[in-house]
Amino acid sequence: MRIVLFAKRNTKEILRDPTNLFFGLGFPLILLVLLSIINASIPTEANNTMFSIENLAPGLAMFGTAFMALFSGMLLSKDRTSSFLMRLFASPMTSLDFILGYTLPLFVMALAQAAITLFASCLAGLELTVNLLPAILVTALSSLLFVGFGLLFGSMMNEKAVGGICGAVLTNVAGWLSGVFIPLDLIGGAFKKAADILPFYHSVQAIKAVLYGNFGELLPHLTIILGYSVVIFALAVIVFQRKMSGGKA
Amino acid sequence: MNAITITNMSKKYGEFTAVDELNLTIEQGELFSLLGVNGAGKTTTIKMLSCLIKPTGGDAVLLGDSVKEHPQAVKAKINISPQETAVAANLSVIENLELIASIYGKDSKTVKKSADKMATQFRLDGVRNKKSKQLSGGMQRRLSIAMALISNPKILFLDEPTLGLDVLARRELWTCIKSLKGKVTIILTTHYLEEAEALSDRVGIMANGKLTAIGTVAELTEQTGTSKLEDAFVMLSGGAV
Ligand SMILES: Nc1ncnc2c1ncn2[C@@H]1O[C@H](COP(=O)(O)OP(=O)(O)OP(=O)(O)O)[C@@H](O)[C@H]1O
Ligand SMILES: [Mg+2]
Numbered sequence: 001m002r003i004v005l006f007a008k009r010n011t012k013e014i015l016r017d018p019t020n021l022f023f024g025l026g027f028p029l030i031l032l033v034l035l036s037i038i039n040a041s042i043p044t045e046a047n048n049t050m051f052s053i054e055n056l057a058p059g060l061a062m063f064g065t066a067f068m069a070l071f072s073g074m075l076l077s078k079d080r081t082s083s084f085l086m087r088l089f090a091s092p093m094t095s096l097d098f099i100l101g102y103t104l105p106l107f108v109m110a111l112a113q114a115a116i117t118l119f120a121s122c123l124a125g126l127e128l129t130v131n132l133l134p135a136i137l138v139t140a141l142s143s144l145l146f147v148g149f150g151l152l153f154g155s156m157m158n159e160k161a162v163g164g165i166c167g168a169v170l171t172n173v174a175g176w177l178s179g180v181f182i183p184l185d186l187i188g189g190a191f192k193k194a195a196d197i198l199p200f201y202h203s204v205q206a207i208k209a210v211l212y213g214n215f216g217e218l219l220p221h222l223t224i225i226l227g228y229s230v231v232i233f234a235l236a237v238i239v240f241q242r243k244m245s246g247g248k249a
Numbered sequence: 250m251n252a253i254t255i256t257n258m259s260k261k262y263g264e265f266t267a268v269d270e271l272n273l274t275i276e277q278g279e280l281f282s283l284l285g286v287n288g289a290g291k292t293t294t295i296k297m298l299s300c301l302i303k304p305t306g307g308d309a310v311l312l313g314d315s316v317k318e319h320p321q322a323v324k325a326k327i328n329i330s331p332q333e334t335a336v337a338a339n340l341s342v343i344e345n346l347e348l349i350a351s352i353y354g355k356d357s358k359t360v361k362k363s364a365d366k367m368a369t370q371f372r373l374d375g376v377r378n379k380k381s382k383q384l385s386g387g388m389q390r391r392l393s394i395a396m397a398l399i400s401n402p403k404i405l406f407l408d409e410p411t412l413g414l415d416v417l418a419r420r421e422l423w424t425c426i427k428s429l430k431g432k433v434t435i436i437l438t439t440h441y442l443e444e445a446e447a448l449s450d451r452v453g454i455m456a457n458g459k460l461t462a463i464g465t466v467a468e469l470t471e472q473t474g475t476s477k478l479e480d481a482f483v484m485l486s487g488g489a490v
Contacts, residue, residue: 005348005351006352009337009340009344009348012344013337013338013339013340016339016380078338082335082338083331083334083335084335084337084338086331086335087331087335087349087393087396087397088352089300090299090300090301090324090328090329091324091328091349091352091353091400092321092325092353093352094321245302246296246301246302246303
């Protein structure tokens with residue numbers, strides 16, 4: 001059970017860094033509070049439901065998981081440069097042990113994060129239904145996309161570059177092109193098209209679908225997300241295996 | 250039986266040849282020191298033998314398994330203390346030791362016991378619950394070596410193990426290495442010639458990726474007409490001094 005051993009180690013490594021805890025669990029909550037305040041000050045005549053809790057909750061649940069890319073990327077990159085990974089590469093661990101060992105803890109963390117964000121949203125007025133549970137699961141599933149991104153960039157780049165790409169670029173793209181912070185349908189055009197092609201918007205829609213019981217709408221969105229995830233993971237595995245068999249670390 | 254049989258093993262990086270058609274056999278239980286100036290190809294050789302990089306030519310067979318054909322089988326029998334200290338920064342000393350022991354398939358009882366034993370042997374008992382990133386450089390080094398020993402490998406690679414160790418720790422490591430002699434096959438690299446002299450059964454000297462001399466310390470000094478390994482080393486490693 002090397003996967004479990006390695007997953008345990010990675011969990012410790014991530015949780016013992018307080019900034020991770022802050023960004024992973026606390027940051028979506030801060031946004032929730034801020035955007036709820038903004039929402040409260042929008043006059044009802046404006047008819048702007050952009051930041052209503054029904055839209056905000058699934059959006060922030062998705063946005064929070066974008067940090068999983070940062071965590072997985074930084075951890076892998078740090079391991080590679082500290083030659084700790086070299087020692088494990090010489091051990092009987094297989095590439096599957098590594099990839100799943102990195103992914104598992106982040107999946108669990110995404111579950112926890114989604115649960116916190118969505119239950120906190122209930123305090124802010126979201127209706128508490130059993131659909132919250134499948135919504136948490138769908139959120140965690142769509143977080144795999146980000147974990148895959150992190151593993152891909154973490155296999156190739158140093159910590160600083162991973163911080164820039166996963167921490168700044170990816171979170172921004174995911175934030176803006178998912179419709180969490182801007183009304184995509186209102187803007188339309190190329191912006192909306194880009195959002196449609198990329199998976200982030202679909203993650204929010206998938207979470208929304210289950211959260212509000214429209215399970216029929218789930219599949220098309222979920223297919224796109226999982227399709228992207230499979231491709232990103234495949235790339236990450238290829239790059240990782242090359243590093244493992246002696247590509248320049 | 251030979252523990253390690255290397256035949257025409259080479260490693261090229263583009264046009265550059267880091268290890269050039271190496272041929273070498275090492276007996277079971279032998280302690281073999283690989284010497285050579287910076288960039289001679291020692292670490293590259295160790296990396297190929299421990300399946301960290303693939304040879305671009307030739308092969309090596311470790312206790313019956315080829316590094317090219319059956320790296321997984323080789324990996325189960327070896328362990329390595331890399332040239333750079335390799336520990337998990339946010340894990341404690343004991344957690345690091347236990348992680349490695351269990352990755353090599355020891356049951357949980359043995360894991361606990363051997364981690365305790367290693368911590369004591371490497372004088373890390375006082376810091377056993379400290380995160381390894383909070384240890385001094387030499388302590389991290391000792392932990393890194395202990396992590397190589399804890400799996401009871403049949404073949405052990407020690408790449409400059411005593412780098413950065415204080416005098417006491419170095420002596421203790423020597424004693425520990427000596428106690429493994431005859432049981433574990435060890436390839437060691439070092440820039441301290443007295444270390445090679447004190448520990449090795451045989452010494453090999455590398456220069457520009459090639460093995461230029463091989464033999465016991467006595468044989469090498471005799472061959473070069475010198476009285477000290479250091480003088481023999483200077484002559485055999487391409488130095489002009
Ligand atoms: N990934 C790589 N790409 C290109 N050249 C490399 C690579 N790794 C090592 N080399 C080159 O191969 C040669 C041998 O390096 P190696 O690390 O084996 O030397 P060494 O004998 O261990 O030296 P030292 O005593 O300094 O540790 C060096 O010239 C080095 O620059
Ligand atoms: Mg070296």
